[in-house]
Amino acid sequence: MKGLLPSSKRNTRYKIVSFFANAFFLSIVFGTFGYNRYEVLRKEKIFNALYISFNPIKEIEYGTPNYDTMNFVYGVDNGVISDFTREIDTSTLGVKELKYEISEEDVVKEFTIQVVVKDTKHPVITLNKDSITVYTGTNYDFKSNVKSVIDEVDGDLSYSESIIENPTNGYYYITTDYNKNKVGTYTVNVKAIDKNLNETDSSYKINVIEKPKPKPVVTTYRATYNGPASVDTSSVVNAAKSLVGSRYVYASANPSVGFDCSGLVYYVYSLFGKSLSRTAAGIASNGNGVSEANMQPGDIIVWSDNSSGTPTHVSLYIGNGEMVHAANRSKGVIQSSVSGWKYGGRNRIISVRRV
Numbered sequence: 001m002k003g004l005l006p007s008s009k010r011n012t013r014y015k016i017v018s019f020f021a022n023a024f025f026l027s028i029v030f031g032t033f034g035y036n037r038y039e040v041l042r043k044e045k046i047f048n049a050l051y052i053s054f055n056p057i058k059e060i061e062y063g064t065p066n067y068d069t070m071n072f073v074y075g076v077d078n079g080v081i082s083d084f085t086r087e088i089d090t091s092t093l094g095v096k097e098l099k100y101e102i103s104e105e106d107v108v109k110e111f112t113i114q115v116v117v118k119d120t121k122h123p124v125i126t127l128n129k130d131s132i133t134v135y136t137g138t139n140y141d142f143k144s145n146v147k148s149v150i151d152e153v154d155g156d157l158s159y160s161e162s163i164i165e166n167p168t169n170g171y172y173y174i175t176t177d178y179n180k181n182k183v184g185t186y187t188v189n190v191k192a193i194d195k196n197l198n199e200t201d202s203s204y205k206i207n208v209i210e211k212p213k214p215k216p217v218v219t220t221y222r223a224t225y226n227g228p229a230s231v232d233t234s235s236v237v238n239a240a241k242s243l244v245g246s247r248y249v250y251a252s253a254n255p256s257v258g259f260d261c262s263g264l265v266y267y268v269y270s271l272f273g274k275s276l277s278r279t280a281a282g283i284a285s286n287g288n289g290v291s292e293a294n295m296q297p298g299d300i301i302v303w304s305d306n307s308s309g310t311p312t313h314v315s316l317y318i319g320n321g322e323m324v325h326a327a328n329r330s331k332g333v334i335q336s337s338v339s340g341w342k343y344g345g346r347n348r349i350i351s352v353r354r355v
Helices: 007-049 233-242 261-270 340-345
Strands: 051-054 059-061 073-077 080-084 094-104 107-118 124-127 131-135 146-151 171-176 184-193 199-209 288-290 300-304 313-319 322-328 332-337 348-354
Touching (some): 007 107, 051 094, 051 107, 073 080, 124 184, 124 199, 146 171, 146 184, 233 261, 233 313, 261 322, 332 340, 340 348
Parallel strands (some): 131 199
Antiparallel strands (some): 051 073, 080 094, 124 146, 184 199, 300 313
16 A cells, blocks of 8 residues: 555554553652652651650659640650650559650651559558556547548548458458556557558557546534434334334335434434434434534434445434444334444544534
8 A cells, every 4th residue: 555664664663652651650660669669768767766765764653634745755865756645544553655756757657665553552540649548447439539541642540340351442440459447558549451552550558547536525514503403312212222123225204103313213203293304314404513523312314335424324312422323224213322333433423413
């Protein structure tokens, strides 16, 4: 055909075009590869140069609020920290993982460290006093001398009667060798254990001393009267003597039944129209007080057998150092000497009354 090149020339032309096409393709391929290789090496160089150095001590105190995790970063070589773990749970103990990202240009490198949350603070025990003094027989409340037991994070620790195995919360308990019935010095130990098993010990002393004997409270009755009695005292004496041999019956003033001491005195004076109190303590205030040295027949002698001077017995003086009284259940109403009734110093006269 007209215009066509000879086949030999066409083949030569095809080969030339194909060569340049392949060369162009290869240049693109090798160019892309070279660029990618350059980028890999560039990023690798930047990546290797990025570095964060951390503080050697990686501990956080239990319960620390709003802890700044940047405190663990000592320094940065190349690049800047672009992101990091900002919050950490300090309400529980143990190992915590923190992440930090450092970047430069389009390269990011991540670092991970482990920190430990520790509870190094022990409970604080505050006592009211270091030493307590009590009398024998005192049931002392050991907790009353404990002002407070506090954990800095968890607050007040509650009291337990005994040791708690595997506690979920802090508490304190008390042990002691206290013996309320024995004079001596005893130790009260207070032991506090917080939520994380930190322990604190404290103690105080209890000094047990003998309970003092009560000082005698001697009731005094005025003995200033020197006048006559208001009744015929000889008749009073005769009436009292006539009742000697009667039975002793507690709380009775009935001659057909018997008498107790105040019942006898009450009955005798009732025969002469005088109404006295029905008890020894009451009779001690009846009539007028006279001194023992001025005692006359018909007077009432008030006795006490205790240190407080409380009236415990009454008798009728009949003269010549003698008296009539309802002595006790075994003796009944008897006549006896005043001095004899003071046997052993147990009984003593605390008042003489003239009606």
